[in-house]
Amino acid sequence: xxxxxxxxxxxxxxxxxxxxxxxxxxxxxxxxxxxxxxxxxxxxxxxxxxxxxxxxxxxxxxxxxxxxxxxxxxxxxxxxxxxxxxxxxxxxxxxxxxxxxxxxxxxxxxxxxxxxxxxxxxxxxxxxxxxxxxxxxxxxxxxxxxxxxxxxxxxxxxxxxxxxxxxxxxxxxxxxxxxxxxxxxxxxxxxxxxxxxxxxxxxxxxxxxxxxxxxxxxx
Numbered sequence: 001x002x003x004x005x006x007x008x009x010x011x012x013x014x015x016x017x018x019x020x021x022x023x024x025x026x027x028x029x030x031x032x033x034x035x036x037x038x039x040x041x042x043x044x045x046x047x048x049x050x051x052x053x054x055x056x057x058x059x060x061x062x063x064x065x066x067x068x069x070x071x072x073x074x075x076x077x078x079x080x081x082x083x084x085x086x087x088x089x090x091x092x093x094x095x096x097x098x099x100x101x102x103x104x105x106x107x108x109x110x111x112x113x114x115x116x117x118x119x120x121x122x123x124x125x126x127x128x129x130x131x132x133x134x135x136x137x138x139x140x141x142x143x144x145x146x147x148x149x150x151x152x153x154x155x156x157x158x159x160x161x162x163x164x165x166x167x168x169x170x171x172x173x174x175x176x177x178x179x180x181x182x183x184x185x186x187x188x189x190x191x192x193x194x195x196x197x198x199x200x201x202x203x204x205x206x207x208x209x210x211x212x213x214x215x216x217x218x219x
Contacts, residue, residue, distance in 0.1 A: 034080035037070050039087065039103040043130060045110040046091055046100070048118045055117045060098045061091035067101055090122050104128075108158065114143050116150070123150045132160035132187075135168050140175075148176035157182045165194055169203045172196065 022030065044065045048058045070081045081087060087101040102109070104125045111118060112132035119126065129151065133139065147154075157177045161168050165186040171177075182196045194202065 030076060031080060034077045039106045041106045043110050044102055044107045046118045055120055058094040059096045060094040061100065061118050062098060063100045071101060093121055114139055116143065116146055124152055126151055127153050128156045129154060130158040132162060134163035135171060144175040147178055151178045154178040155181060159184045160187055161185060162187045165199065169199060172200050
């Protein structure tokens with residue numbers, strides 16, 4: 001038998017040098033480059049300061065997410081991005097408001113615990129929402145009703161289930177998220193995710209999950 005052919009050495013791709021001549025391009029070409037820049041999907045977590053569920057007590061809304069890069073590359077890039085509303089100011093409520101730049105089409109707005117006070121003025125604009133908490137009385141009697149009526153633009157919802165995915169089975173029958181494009185994430189060590197349909201199929205009735213109680217504790 002002939003010798004097996006040797007594998008070619010791995011291709012090492014060196015980091016490309018920066019294009020230092022960009023500023024020398026004609027203005028119309030630079031502008032066109034910035035116009036082709038798209039927003040990158042981010043998770044934008046928002047919190048109130050001080051922590052409160054009373055809207056009138058909010059001083060400002062803060063977010064740990066970094067500002068979009070295109071707004072900080074240079075003045076020209078920022079001007080082009082804002083001119084076409086690639087990002088807009090949001091979450092400016094409070095007695096000492098601060099700015100958070102958001103693209104509501106791509107960014108997923110995240111709140112925890114499940115309270116919508118920090119995002120009250122932005123509710124009609126939010127298309128993607130991430131909530132984190134348990135399916136307790138706060139959700140069942142208050143927040144689920146808000147989801148059904150106050151988020152007309154909602155397209156996608158992520159639920160981080162601190163009590164385990166299994167305990168959100170009743171939400172399929174009883175709650176209205178404004179969309180069925182909902183994903184339930186288990187915050188227990190297993191960390192698995194179920195879509196609306198998968199959760200419904202795994203636990204066919206709202207009572208069948210009782211036997212799975214151990215799963216939410218030990219998974």
